[in-house]
Amino acid sequence: MGQEFNSRNIPLPIQREVRQRCGFGCVICGMPLYEYEHMEEWAEVKRHVADEITLLCDQHHREKTGGLLPKQVVREANANPFNHRKGASKPYNLYFSGKTAEINIGGNSFTCEDRGYGTAMVPISVDGTPLIGLIIADDHLLLNLVIFDEFNAPVLHIKNNQLFYSTDPWDIQLVGTKLTIREAHRKILVEIDFQPPDKVVINRGRFLRNGVEILVRPTNILLTNGGGVFSGCHSHNCYGGLIIGHHETPIGGFMALPNVPRYLGDRTEALKFERELMAEIEANK
Ligand SMILES: [Zn+2]
Structure with missing residues (x-):
């Protein structure tokens, strides 16, 4: 087969049409992180037609697959x-309006002007x-997120609000405007607070890639390689936040670090970070 053809490779213009028709969320509950679902059995139709595709969140997708949702x-x-x-x-709609978008990561902020459909912002990037x-499209925010594990393997991928898992189960919750993503055994966590219409706050997260470890806490970012702590930085219109390593197409940011050591620093801080998260998760049960 020359062309890879499966149910997940839906052409982008069709995805956009489906998103708009479905109101940018699960058609059952409105959740803005979703999977594209062929209403006709994919095995039978093997075609991507916008009218035959709908949006379902992880939970409702599982219910449909399991026969609980007719x-x-x-x-x-x-x-x-x-x-x-x-x-x-x-409560879930990731609506965007205004001239300027702001992303705050661990007490560092960057802002950029909305340049129209497809305006992209890159809060954290490592080696390209x-x-x-985040992409601004049709007055909504599209979230892109890749989480790698300690072995540098991608374990969760959110691509323009579409969920891809390589392992399960993940625990993805959106309560009010706060999105929390945890691995089942709770080692990795990302917490994002959407503050419509124009602000996104990343309060917590552990990001790993190519030997770089970034810990985001409400008031600072810790790069455990070399122990750099970033707090209170600000930049405007450079489209990037924390930009680490080599990028073919340079991205400006409030902190651009082309050369960082690829060995992890003192583990004390990373372990403390995990303990804090665990305590918080226990307290919120
Ligand atoms: Zn749903």
Whole structure:
């Protein structure tokens, strides 16, 4: 087969059409992180037609696969998506409006002007891989996130709000405007607070890539390689935040570090970070 053809490779213009039609969220509950679901069985149709594809969040997708959520209910919701229903509350919608977007990571902020459809912001990037990216599209934010494990393998990928897992189960929660992502055994956590219409705050996270470890806490960022702590930095219109390592196309940022040691520093801070997270998770149970 010359062309890789599977249910996940939906052409971008079709994805955009489906997002707009479904109101940028799961048609059942409105959750803005979702999977594209072929309403006709993929094995039978083997084609990507916008009208035949809907959006379901992880939970509702699993319920449909497990037979708990009847196809008919999905079809009805698709015809009348949650986020388009009159009077429905929309606590989840990652809406964007305004001239300038701001991203705050661990007490460091960067702002950039909305340059129209496809305006991209890269809060954290290592060696040309954006670990977090945000795109402004059709007055909504599209989140891009890749989480790598200690072995440098990608374990979770969110691509323009579409979820891809290579391991499960993940624990992904969106309560109000706060998105938390945990690996089941709770080692990795990302906490993102969407503050519509124009601000996103990344309060916590552990980002690993190519021997670089970045710990984000509410008031600072710790680069455990070499022990750099960043707090209170600000930049405007450079489209990047913390930019580490070599990038073919340079990205400006509030902190651009082309050369960092690739051995991890003192483990004390990283272990303390994990203990703090565990205590917090226990306290929030
Ligand atoms: Zn849902």
